[in-house]
Amino acid sequence: MSTATTHTAEHPAGEYHGGLLRWLTTTNHKDIGTMYLTFSLIMFFVGGLMILAVRAELFSPGLQLMQPEFFNQLIGVHALVMIFAALMPAATGFANWMLPLMIGAPDMALPRLNNWGFWLLPPAAILLTLPFTLALFGIGDGALATGWTFYAPLSVQGGMGVDFAILAVHILGISSIMGSINIIVTIFNMRAPGMTMMKLPLFAWGWLITAFLLIATLPVLAGAVTMLLTDRHFGTHFFDAAGGGDPILFQHLFWFFGHPEVYILLLPVWGLMPHVLSTFSRKPTYGYKAQVYSFIAIGLLSVVVWAHHFFTAGMPVPALVYFMFSTMAISLPLAVLFFCWIATMWKGAMTFETPMLFAVGFIVLFGIAGLTGLILADVAADAQYHHSYFVVAHFHYALFAGGIMGVMTGVYYWLPKWTGHMYSEKLGKLHFWLTVVSFNLTFLPQFFLGLAGMPRRIPDYALQFAEFNAISTLGAFVLGFSQLLFAWNIWSCVRGGPKVESRVWEGAEGLEWELPSPPPHHTWEIQPVIK
Amino acid sequence: MTPAFTDADLARRRAASRRLGWLLGAVVLVIYLIGLFIKR
Amino acid sequence: MKTSPAHAEHYFVPQPSLYPVILSAGMFLLAFGFIQLINNFGPGKWVMLGGTAVILYVLFGWFGKVIGESQSGAYRDWEDRSFRYGMIWFIATEVMFFAAFFGALFYVRVISVPTLGGMEGAHGFSLWPEFAGTWPTSGPKGATFTPMGAWGIPALNTALLLSSGATVTWAHWGLLRNQRSHLILGLAATVLLGSTFLGFQAYEYHHAYTELGLTMGAGAYGATFFMLTGFHGFHVTLGTIMLAVILLRSLSGHFSADRHFAFEAVAWYWHFVDVVWLILFVFVYWV
Numbered sequence: 001m002s003t004a005t006t007h008t009a010e011h012p013a014g015e016y017h018g019g020l021l022r023w024l025t026t027t028n029h030k031d032i033g034t035m036y037l038t039f040s041l042i043m044f045f046v047g048g049l050m051i052l053a054v055r056a057e058l059f060s061p062g063l064q065l066m067q068p069e070f071f072n073q074l075i076g077v078h079a080l081v082m083i084f085a086a087l088m089p090a091a092t093g094f095a096n097w098m099l100p101l102m103i104g105a106p107d108m109a110l111p112r113l114n115n116w117g118f119w120l121l122p123p124a125a126i127l128l129t130l131p132f133t134l135a136l137f138g139i140g141d142g143a144l145a146t147g148w149t150f151y152a153p154l155s156v157q158g159g160m161g162v163d164f165a166i167l168a169v170h171i172l173g174i175s176s177i178m179g180s181i182n183i184i185v186t187i188f189n190m191r192a193p194g195m196t197m198m199k200l201p202l203f204a205w206g207w208l209i210t211a212f213l214l215i216a217t218l219p220v221l222a223g224a225v226t227m228l229l230t231d232r233h234f235g236t237h238f239f240d241a242a243g244g245g246d247p248i249l250f251q252h253l254f255w256f257f258g259h260p261e262v263y264i265l266l267l268p269v270w271g272l273m274p275h276v277l278s279t280f281s282r283k284p285t286y287g288y289k290a291q292v293y294s295f296i297a298i299g300l301l302s303v304v305v306w307a308h309h310f311f312t313a314g315m316p317v318p319a320l321v322y323f324m325f326s327t328m329a330i331s332l333p334l335a336v337l338f339f340c341w342i343a344t345m346w347k348g349a350m351t352f353e354t355p356m357l358f359a360v361g362f363i364v365l366f367g368i369a370g371l372t373g374l375i376l377a378d379v380a381a382d383a384q385y386h387h388s389y390f391v392v393a394h395f396h397y398a399l400f401a402g403g404i405m406g407v408m409t410g411v412y413y414w415l416p417k418w419t420g421h422m423y424s425e426k427l428g429k430l431h432f433w434l435t436v437v438s439f440n441l442t443f444l445p446q447f448f449l450g451l452a453g454m455p456r457r458i459p460d461y462a463l464q465f466a467e468f469n470a471i472s473t474l475g476a477f478v479l480g481f482s483q484l485l486f487a488w489n490i491w492s493c494v495r496g497g498p499k500v501e502s503r504v505w506e507g508a509e510g511l512e513w514e515l516p517s518p519p520p521h522h523t524w525e526i527q528p529v530i531k
Numbered sequence: 532m533t534p535a536f537t538d539a540d541l542a543r544r545r546a547a548s549r550r551l552g553w554l555l556g557a558v559v560l561v562i563y564l565i566g567l568f569i570k571r
Numbered sequence: 572m573k574t575s576p577a578h579a580e581h582y583f584v585p586q587p588s589l590y591p592v593i594l595s596a597g598m599f600l601l602a603f604g605f606i607q608l609i610n611n612f613g614p615g616k617w618v619m620l621g622g623t624a625v626i627l628y629v630l631f632g633w634f635g636k637v638i639g640e641s642q643s644g645a646y647r648d649w650e651d652r653s654f655r656y657g658m659i660w661f662i663a664t665e666v667m668f669f670a671a672f673f674g675a676l677f678y679v680r681v682i683s684v685p686t687l688g689g690m691e692g693a694h695g696f697s698l699w700p701e702f703a704g705t706w707p708t709s710g711p712k713g714a715t716f717t718p719m720g721a722w723g724i725p726a727l728n729t730a731l732l733l734s735s736g737a738t739v740t741w742a743h744w745g746l747l748r749n750q751r752s753h754l755i756l757g758l759a760a761t762v763l764l765g766s767t768f769l770g771f772q773a774y775e776y777h778h779a780y781t782e783l784g785l786t787m788g789a790g791a792y793g794a795t796f797f798m799l800t801g802f803h804g805f806h807v808t809l810g811t812i813m814l815a816v817i818l819l820r821s822l823s824g825h826f827s828a829d830r831h832f833a834f835e836a837v838a839w840y841w842h843f844v845d846v847v848w849l850i851l852f853v854f855v856y857w858v
Contacts (some may be wrong), residue, residue: 017587021587024589024592025587025588025589025592026587027584027585027586027587027588028584106581106582106584107582107584109653109656109657110653110657111585112585112588112590112591112633113657115591116590116591116592116594116595119591119594119595120595120598122595123595123596123598123599123602126599127599127602127603127606130603139612139613140610140612160606160610163606163609163610164606167602167603167605167606168602170602171598171599171602177661177664180660181657181660181661181664182657184656184660185653185656185657185660188656189649189652189653189656190582190653215660215663215664216663216667217667218664218667219664219665219667219668219670219671220667220668220670220671220674222668222671223668223669223670223671223672223675224671226798227671227672227675227794227798230787230794230798233609234787235786235787235788236787236788236793236797236798237710237713237788237790237791237793237794238675238679238791238794238795240710241683241687241711242710242711242713243709243710243712243713243788243789243790243791243794244679244683244684244687244708244709244710244711244713244790244791244792245679245683245710245794246678246679246682246683246686248683249675249678249679249683252674252678253671253675256671256674281548282541342552345552346548346552347545347548347549347552348544348545348548349536349540349541349542349544349545349548350544350547350548351536506535506536522584525581525582527580
């Protein structure tokens, strides 16, 4: 991209409200993106506080702080909050802010729907957490205590917290589906003239596949929890063998959504990585086409591998073998991605600003998630690892080091573009090192705990697990409190700081860097033409 | 703001990342070769 | 990649609107009231009623605004394409929603019921020796019931829905040829056929509950039967209401031969509901 002509004439048509009304009524993709990201940050701390309580309980053997029922509620709601209210909204916030800027669109294609998609989130978050408050007033017995997976028959027998979670999942699902439809339509219909699909930024490609996965799988989750609801209150027998149903049916339906959900959380991050790596290596992205085809291959494979989440539940051997090999097949396109990321950096003039630190940290730690995932995919080995802390460590390497650290990469990379100010590089680097060290301190011991046989979702444990659990808890508290640096850094960057140019990073390429920082309220009202 | 890097500095970094790439590749190859000799 | 200014068309970005946030509040009330109702605490029914009122207010207001914008010519080809893509992918989510319930039906028929009936062979014992594991069934411990036959009302309903698919296409031809009476007649016939379908379906449910002993509690058969036909019936209800709105709009002279996205969206939805019924007729009623 050589010449930069920006067209940012203020649009006279909009009657813009000030104050709270602006945020309630907005149809502007940047406002909505900001709301998504703010909501995500708040819920990140809410979910984090829940799990710090859990880690405090696990600091030493025995029950110190809470009853097992409350412990179970905390882990389940922690997972639902982190997945649906922290990670997914962060990715949607990125999409809202950046997709129109990157593809030269005047806004998202369906702006009012976009606003609705966001405003469904707070009611859902309230529904998820309200049972805790109600229990304080003697109504019900707290939130869902089944873990985030809602497995029948436990969830069929559970208290009213399960109903709250079911309805919350319905509303979150509607929100994500509306967001996905909007993103697909935006990418298909709003690209700048001349931007063919194979010139699309990889971030947009990653999100496009994510959106298709959400459309394919979230309705199935909605169906599954609806069956759960009717089993609980309207006498059906979907998950009850006495009526000809089967509890394992729930696991099939849940993981048909649940496995693609992992890629839903990760694909936006994989899409953003090449941009960051290429910027700070001052080199074009290596293997654009290979990455696009890998995204597509991973998207397709992800919907046909779900049963590896319950190898031990009982399945015919041919099914076990099929799900094992199809799961392992995902590592091939994923390895292509890793290769492209590394090749992008190779021979590059690399500099290590905070986003680049997070990106490189992401590659190393997410690599561990991928390799331990291969171990879990092995049917024979999985019998030992299943439902142990090994699994907990594995998916936190995937979803914290892969998901959350990927989101942090994006936040540091784009924050100067959004605010027009540079964040404190010193605090950013401190935040990175504290996060990486304490993250490994928290989760590396959990691999060994799992290998030694410690089951997950248990508030008490045998004495031989005490040391590693204590280390893990210490790490978790450092990890949790280091995130205050992150929040503080963002806050002070929003408030002020050194002004930045339109091209914030000297190696950055793409339409978004041709716009001023911060970009005006409406951008690309006259679309650029890509040659 | 990105600190300004001199051309010489960028050239040095290009060389360094190329060397590191070869080094990591060699380490992986060595681990792979060692693996061939481990019998279970 | 080079950029230069050339493309001068403006995309329609609507004014800020309060409807989305009010709709979310209404849905929260509906959900919260429903939870209260099924768990017997708080004034659940009234909260649900309030939520429904809020949602209805938004539906009238929001769709009213969109129709107003459409009539004022705010939407051109570019916006029209967005709506078309949006509707296509919305219907795709509906397809997957039904897929979940069909998946449950196939799972119980192919895997769980035969397994429950055939444990003796595989494991040398049987929890329920008297259970044959054949379909239809309400399971080893379920109540007795008579399954719904395919060739009475369901076959008639198939004919009704298929003809309604034909009449809505016929109405579309009328719209494309600018023959308004042809359009209105076709739409009215479609609404009538849809409503008749719903009437028969209601009668069938009454018959199932009072005479056949076929209830939602009648094991795997009752659960899949009522959830599949129930959600389908709900979608037919929505589709009929949508068709009625399109009919009213046609009566007030809306739509032209070259710009009638709302008509087509509802027609697509109606064909989708039609196809779901065909699959349903084959796998729930017939085989």
